[in-house]
Amino acid sequence: MNQMEYILQILPFILLGLQLTAKVYVVTLIFALPLGLLGALGKVNGPKIIQWFLFLYTWIWRGTPLLFQLFFMCYALPVLGVRLPPFVAVTLAFVLNYGAYLTEIFRGGIQSIDKGQYEAAKALGLSYPQTMRRIIIPQTVRRVLPPTCSEAVNLVKDTALLAVVGMPDILRIATQIFTRDFNVTPFVIAFILYLMISSVLVKLFGKLEQRYSIYE
């Protein structure tokens, strides 16, 4: 069979990998973003013990490799007797990791808001939760958008790590097809697929950043 037929034959398998990649990506973002926000709020204004705990969390989860955390979830937890389904284990690792980075990003954003905003809110009689919800967080969102979008693009590339823990994502399926057929075509397809996805995301997020920065 010629090259084109071969590509069409292996494409469905690789797109199956894309399905898992997309699932992990979306679920991670859904959970990591609120986690980051809560973590940032806790770090900025929580009781000392929460602050200390969150400091430990971000220090550990940002200071160790994501692959290490994945290995821990997939290989160490079973030894402790905790048997999570594979998808839950890997997604948990990703959520905790990205939650830590997002916590620091959001915290930086919150702390960059002028103290005058808080004073004005107090003068207007707003309670602290009201101040946060109506004044501070909306301004923070605009400021943290660039680094957050950058992390979101990085997440796509980090999902490739699923291949190392045996989950059938794009990279693993491409590797399997390569070792079976001894043909580099699946890798080329994987390259193009990842490139397309990250380019589309970069463009999308760029548009999002442009829309939100009209006042800066």
Added chain:
Amino acid sequence: MEYVLSILPVLLRGLQLSLTVYIIVMILIFPVAIMAAIGKVSGPPWLKKLLHLYTWIWRGTPLLLQLFFIYFCLPYFGINFSPLVSVVLAFVLNVAAYETEIIRAGIESIDKGQYEAAKALGMTYPQTMRRIIIPQTIRRVLPATCNEAMLTFKDTALVAAIGMGDLLRSAKEVVTTDFKITAFFVAFAIYLLISSILVHLFTRLEKKFSIYE
């Protein structure tokens, strides 16, 4: 406690590999990135296009994919590198792509007046770059570069995926052999220690270089 001492040599050997890869990679990326950045800023159009393609592909695809490709596919084309060379090649190409963009942004942020002053002094373009622009650029890109260096250190864990005995893989093997997770905690402590040391080192480096800002 004795158990920890007994597994420590294995883990430290893994650490040695991780650090070896890391140091070699960090040394090699700077010449590559600086030249690529200068090429992007002031090279002929075909070179600019080529470098743009390079950074687009190498930053837009996962490091692991690039690592797998170089390690598994190149032998298929008849190119047989040792595992260490494949790993270093993959890392250098990947990290240099990011570093190129960082340095390019740094170069472009240098005031055009510097170029004009250099021209007025009769300096050629290479002289201007070497004596005026690049020294200033280095100071500006230091924070972003240190950040990239930290990320790269954590990325060295990926060599575990192709069977190299780095810290992570050694830890995993001890855990699956002894069925005790102590090794993971030791590896975890080592990673935290090294990244904290690196953070401390880079912070001091940044402080030293930013005395004029």
